Amino acid sequence: MINYIYTILTILTVLGFYLATGNEKKILIFFSFWIIIVGILSVLDFFKNTETIPPRLFLFIIPVFAFLTYMYLRTESKNLNLKYLTAIHIVRIPVEIVLFDLFLQKKIPMIMTFKGWNYDILMGISAVLVLLMIFIYQGKYKNSILKIWNIMGLVFLLIIVLTAILSAPTPFQQLAFDQPNVAILTFPYSFLPTIIVPIVCFSHLLALKSNK
Numbered sequence: 311m312i313n314y315i316y317t318i319l320t321i322l323t324v325l326g327f328y329l330a331t332g333n334e335k336k337i338l339i340f341f342s343f344w345i346i347i348v349g350i351l352s353v354l355d356f357f358k359n360t361e362t363i364p365p366r367l368f369l370f371i372i373p374v375f376a377f378l379t380y381m382y383l384r385t386e387s388k389n390l391n392l393k394y395l396t397a398i399h400i401v402r403i404p405v406e407i408v409l410f411d412l413f414l415q416k417k418i419p420m421i422m423t424f425k426g427w428n429y430d431i432l433m434g435i436s437a438v439l440v441l442l443m444i445f446i447y448q449g450k451y452k453n454s455i456l457k458i459w460n461i462m463g464l465v466f467l468l469i470i471v472l473t474a475i476l477s478a479p480t481p482f483q484q485l486a487f488d489q490p491n492v493a494i495l496t497f498p499y500s501f502l503p504t505i506i507v508p509i510v511c512f513s514h515l516l517a518l519k520s521n522k
Contacts, residue, residue, distance in 0.1 A: 326397060327509045332390065390520040397441055398437075400441075403434035406423070406430055408499075417499075427470070430470050443455070474494065479491070
């Protein structure tokens, strides 16, 4: 059941990003193919071979960031929807709950949860408050608040990403040898580093771009 929920969360994240970027069809086309490709390879245990340098999963993160960088550069600020760019971060609440469940299943280390070094759930909760502020004040809010919030979101995201990389059973592993991060190598949790995290990252960057 939780696998279906996580897949739905991934799809909702993509749809939110599509709406946030002015209904850019390239977003739907790219990520529709990407979900299928990553999903099939995950089911076939393609990413479980972590002895390659760089690990296979890491290679599948590069095209996503390349595509999103392209979208960042070509998307004009006037086409961005700040409400959707903020609402996307609410997905971080259920994602963190799922991560904690994976910790209980011994598929990720505790340091990747809100009981460890991961405070990302705070960004999900605060996203609700920031979204309310945007709706209530309708453009009369202070831009500095949004800038600080988005920068904090990027910092929190960087912390969990580095923790996840260093905890994964690869030649680069430095943390959590007793309970490594193996979940991201399997379906549907491989969607986290290859789809959800990149979208969350660029949602912050695009929000900062629209807030200049």
